[in-house]
Structure formats: structure tokens, C-alpha cells
Amino acid sequence: MRIWRYELILLLRNRLALAGLILLALLGAASVATGLAEVARQRAAIARIAPAQAEDVAAVAHWAAPKGDPGDAAYYTFHATWDPPSPLAFAALGMRDVSPYILRIRALGLEAQIYDGDNFNPELALPGRFEWAFVLVFLVPLFTIALFHDLASGEREAGRARMLAVLPGGASRVMRRRTLLRLALIVLAVGVPFLVGAAVSGVGPVTVLAVLALTVAYTGFWVGVAALVSRLRWSSVTNAATLAAIWLLLVLVVPAAAHVAVNRLVPVPPGSAIALAQREAVNGAWDIPREATMRRFYAEHPQWADSAPLPTAFHWKWYFAFHQNGDRSVAPQVAAYRAGLERRAAVGDALGWLLPPVGVQAALTRLADTDARAQLAYRDRVRAYHRALREFYYTYLFHDRPFGLADFGKAPRFDAR
């Protein structure tokens, strides 16, 4: 055990190494702090929904309830949905800064509502967030390179390599010890801030272990790269330059090029075409016989077919029926769009098996439920909720039941998960 302590003292006497490790720990801590702050901000925004919604719904109810027309209630009442951040989201915010995590919807055609974005500053989102995942994926390799590039070559250049080689057990034992020590210190420098954040945020033990395993494996990968390069027996300076070039390729250039390739090879039908087609279907309904609209609607929703025939004047059930017909008419496009997005996400994740930085990022955002898949899953929950909302209003609309003040409180509530 004593020899490990001496190695540690030797390493920490190197001012550059010590400064590097302290800096890495500070960056890790700062990223955890900004991640926690961002997640707290998102939670606060979600917590603000309930009172704001209550006020808004009360205002609609205030003027709509006296008339008791369920169509007014269905048309004017917005219902909130939200996607709360998972406990691990603080470490890997993924797409949560550019995809909406709050969306208000009405019982009208969903395809015109579900793709709405939220307000965000695109210039802030452009470079990516300063989060723990960034520290691990982008910065840990750089610190690993700094600590490992001269592990063997440094001894050679200092003239100690031969002396080490004649030690009992040879130089490899010393090198193994040093390698393990440095690896452990790097993992500690980023791992401890993460553990603190995970404890604060309440991340489950299995997830914590998975993240730590990823951290060790990823750092180990870069240690391995450094070891491979050092076998070429170049000078420390050449090692450092080579490793930095490998870092640049693996972390910045190849993923960026892969992004271009994936978007080209995995086409996604333009989303705006869905919105366009849906609008045509919905607005075209004003120009076709109302009975045709109702026939089509009842054919797909026989549970409402026993509703009274349309009066000559405007009736909301016709209006909602053609909105739903509009959604229905673009369903194949919606499915194709979703399938395309899923394929892209899958190909991107699969590249992680070839590119460790991509793999770690993908694994972290998957564990944190903040990746593209999580956005699609949220969209699915919104769809299910929208279905429930429609059913709720339809029971009033199609049976001509008056919608009173108390009925506003009976609308189904969104179940976040």
C-alpha cells in the first residue's frame, strides 16, 4: 500500500498534473451545478402551470358556462401537458433545451398543435450546453491525454526507462500502477461531483452505477488509446499532438460528418407537409356537404353514430368531426414522419458502437430520458391525452348535454408518466 502512496505523492508533486486534476474537478462541479440549476428552472416552470392554468380555465368557464355549450368549452379551453425532467437529467440535458417540455393543447385537430415549439434562444442552444455529459465526453479525454501522453516516453526522455526496466517485476508493473492511479484520479475528479449531484437529485443506485461504469469505461478507452500511441515510441510532444488529433477526429469531426451522412441517408418526410395537408383537409370541410363529413366520422367512430342529425344551423359536433377527420387524413404521413425520426435516432445511437464519444452521449441521454426518443415518447403521451380530451368533450357534444361550470373541473388531467 505504501508504494501506492509514494506514487500518488510523486504524481501530485507534478504541478501540472495536480492543477489539471483540480481543474477537472472544478469543471465537473460547475457542470453539475449548472445542470441542477437548469433542471430546477424547468421544474419551477412546470410547477407554475397549475395556478396559471386554473386562472385561464376559470376565465373561459366564466363566460362559457352560462351558455352551457360544450363546443365553446372544447374550443376555448387549453389543457396543459408537461414532461418533467428525470432525476438524471441534470447530468445530460440532451434535447430538453431545444424541444418543448410544456405544451398546451385543445380538443381541436392535434396535428396543427403538437409540433409547436417553445421559446428558446437559438444562439444559446447552438454551441450545446455546459453539462456534466459534456465534461465527460469532451473534456475528460483531454485531461486523460494530458496525464498519459508522457507516461512511458517521459521516463525515456528523463533517462530513467532502463533503470525502471531492471526493477524486480520490470517496468510494466510500475506502469500498470501509475496507469491505474491516474485513471482512478480522473474518474474521482468527475465522479465525485456527479455523485453529489446524483444524491441531491435522487438518482437511483442502478443508474448511478451505470453512469460510473460508463465513466470508467470511457476514460479507460482514452487511456487505451494513449497506451497504443505510446507503443510507437515517439517523443512526448509527438504523442501529445497525435492524441490531440485523435481527440479532434473522434469527438468533433467524425460525429459532425456522421450527422451530415445520417441526415442524408435516412430521409425524414418534411414535417411541414403534414401541417399543410391537415390544413387543407380541415378547411376543405367547409366546402363539402356536412353529411359526408359526418358519415366519414361515424364510420370510424361508431360509438357516436346514434347522435341526433345535424340541425340547419352551425353545430360544434360537425366542427370537431372535421377536425378529427383532418387528423385522420394525415395519419399515414404522421406515421412515416415518426418512423423516419425513430430511424434517424436509432442510426445515431448505433454509431455509438463505433464512436465511443457518441456512444457515451447516447447512453447518458438514454439513461436520463432526454434524447430524441424521449421527445417522441412525450409526443405519444400528448396524443393519448388528446384522445381522452376528445372523448370527454364528445360525450357532451354528441349527446347535446349542457356543459356547466362544474363540468370544467371534470376534464381529464394529464398524467406526466
Added chain:
Amino acid sequence: MSAAGLIARDELRLMTRNRVAAVALILLVVLTLVASLTAWGHQRAIADTRARQQSEAAAAFNAQPDRHPHRMVHYGQFIYRPLGPLAAFDPGVDAFTGNSMFLEGHRQNTANFGDVQQSSMLVRFGQLTPAFVLQAVAPLLLIFLGFGVVARERERGTLRPLLVGGASRASIVGGKLAALGAVAGVAGVPAVIALMLIAGQPGAHALPMLVIAGGYFTYLALWTVLVVLVSAAVKRSRDALLVLLALWSVTVVLVPRVAPDLAGAAVPLANRIDTDIAIARDLRRAGDSHNPDDPTFAAFKRRTLARYGVERVEDLPVNYKGLLAVEGERITSGLFDRYAAAGFAAQERQGALVAAAGLLSPAVALRDLSMAAAGTDNAGHRRFLEQAERYRYMLVQRLNRLQADSVRYADDTAKDAGADRRKRIDAGHWQAIPPFTFDAPTGATLAAAALPGLAMVAAWLMAALGGLALVTRRLGAR
């Protein structure tokens, strides 16, 4: 040949002998070319798609049959954000903003279907564009090729013989600078080719291109000076390499990410639900056009009746429901504008904080300058959003006017079976509405927006040159 020239030639000869260096330079050139070609192809494809979708949407709008004008208010119009030719060099925030927008009455929608929402998370690793290659990769190449230019001479003990041999300190440093500068020049060539490709496109302005070229040239010159400066200031070449790599990772990778996070935390941005509910609240205070007893709209009714000198809305020569729609849209749009302006102002404050980080990182200043000149920054997006809102307002109010002037009040309020037919007006009315055309900024506007960033990069260069002059004076003193 002067001493500086000889030293530069010698240094270049050394670099060409270094096969790793040659391969790295070739790789960079190839990378820039690939990035230029893909970004150019991407930009052209996007521009074509959006132009096509825009004309399809306009055609669909014009093809609408005879309708009640308010139906057209809800039918609305899709518009697409056009992408300027310089976006092929630096697409900026285009992937993040969403590029299509639905304009309709009573509502101000967001731009949606941005590339980011439609991509795998690979998008978060950065975009392969000429701007990215020059901002991030080219400085790294200069570091690899140049970290030893002066330090090596000192390490090997060749510095003093050079000085004794009559070469002045300035000529040694000058020669090294010239050699590395030549490499930087070569690294910049593919980007210049890319700019020339873009210059051939319609709508490409010369002035912003000059600013971009000047900005990147200054940036590469800055890194050349920094590399020589550090190489001359430290004792050993390995220290020079480590210092330069640290400098690069902090200024190119770290600060550009940390600054936006701090700016976002310092200046909060209202989210959509906050804004929507606040607007709804203000609208209720402003007046409720559904409520016959509402004071705002009762006053409007009185004013309108007085203006036309009649007693009842039925006696007005125009359709009162149309007038009400015009007034209602005026009030809601005023609120939209106010909240949008507050949102823009908050984003601008955030942007100013990030721009201030240019004091810590020339890469941030260069990015700002590059996006501003290409018209792909937040200001460019705001330009689109504001023009979209102006167009939306014009469109909706024109349709509301049509309701006031061309639909009779008696028909508009009738509920009999034939009323629907009588409420409709001729489709020629919508065909007469001009389509949305994006009023692109002039070259001078774009160039002017990029000047603060350019000034900051230039200030960095001046400071680095000053530092180099100081270091040069003490070169070989110990």
C-alpha cells in the same frame, strides 16, 4: 535574401519534411473542401425546398374557392424562412430555429420543424461547415505545426548561434511568423474557394463576404501570432504544446459553451405558456368582443355608430362584424407585438452577455461576426419573425376588411339554410393579396452588424502582437 526570409524558408523546408505535418495540412484542406461542398449542397437543397414549399403554399392559398373571408383568416398562410447564400458558409442558428411558420388570425405561432428536432443527437456534436472547420480545427493545426518554431531552437541550443550569427531577434521571430503564416494562408484557401462559389449565387453580397474573409483571416493571423508567442515565451516545446492546447480547449471548446449557460441563467426567458396566459389575461382586461356589455367594445360600437351617424349597427353601410374583427385583431396584435418585443429584448440581453465573452475567447467573437455577416444569427431570425408578423397582420386585416366591405351584415348574422351561400365572396379577392416575400437585408446592414465582432478579433490580434513584441525583446536573454 534577408535574415527573416531565410529563416522562414528554412522553417517551411523543415515543415515539408515533416510528413505528419504535411498529412495534417492536406487533411485540413480536404476537410474544409468536404465541409464546403456538403454545406453548400445542403444550403441549396434547403433553399430550393423552401422556395418550392412556399410557392405551393401560395398556390394553395390562391386556389381557395369562394368563401366567407373569416374562413380565410383561419385557413391562414404557411411561410418559409428563406436561407441566404452565405448560410452555406455559416448556417448559424438555422437548424435550431425552425423554418416554417403558420400565420393565422388571433394567434401568433412559433416557427417549427427545425432540423434539431428532426435529427439524432449527433447534431449536438456540432455541424460540419467551413465556419466550424476554420473556427475550431484550423487553429489546432497551427498549434501542431508551430508549437516548436521558437522553443525547438532554444531547446536544441541553435537560438544563440543564430543571434551571434547576426540575425536580429525581430528577424528570427518575423521569419517564424512568416512561415507559420504561410501555412495559415494555405489552410484558409479552401474557405476562400467556398466563398467564391457562394459569390456566384444570386443574392450574395460582396460586403459581408469581405468582412467574413477579413474576420477569418484576422483569426488565423491571431492564432499564428499566439502560437509563435507561446513558443517563444516558454522554455520547452512540450510546455508550449500543453499551454497552447489548454488555450485552444478553453477558448474554442469551453468558453463558447459556458458563456451561453451563464447568460441563460442571468436573463430568464418567459416560456410559451407564461406568455400565452399573460396575453389571455391582458386580453380579458382589454375587452371581450363576445360580451355585449364589455366596456371596451361598447365604446367601440358607440364610436363607430357616431362616425357613420346611425343609430343601429344594422343601419351601417358596412358589416359591423367585420369592423369588430378588425378592431379585435388590432388589440390582440398589439399585445403580441409587446410580448414578442419583450422576448426579443431578453434574448438580446443574453446575446450581449455572450458577446462579452468574446473578451475571454476570440472564437466567440469570430462566431458572432461570422453569423452576423451571414445573416444567420438571432438578428436574422428576428428579421424573419418580424416580417412574418407584419405580413400576418396585413393578411388578416385585409381579410377582415373584406368581411366589413363585401359581406352584408344581415347575411353575416343570418342562420337560415341558404345563408352560408350568401356569406361567401369571390375567390378573386384572395388571389389579389400579395404573397409573402422576405425582404433580405442589404450587404451593408449585414456587414455593419458584424463589425463589433470584427473589432474584437482585431483587438485580440493587436494584443497578441503586443505580447509577441515584448517576448521578442527578451528572446534568448537567459
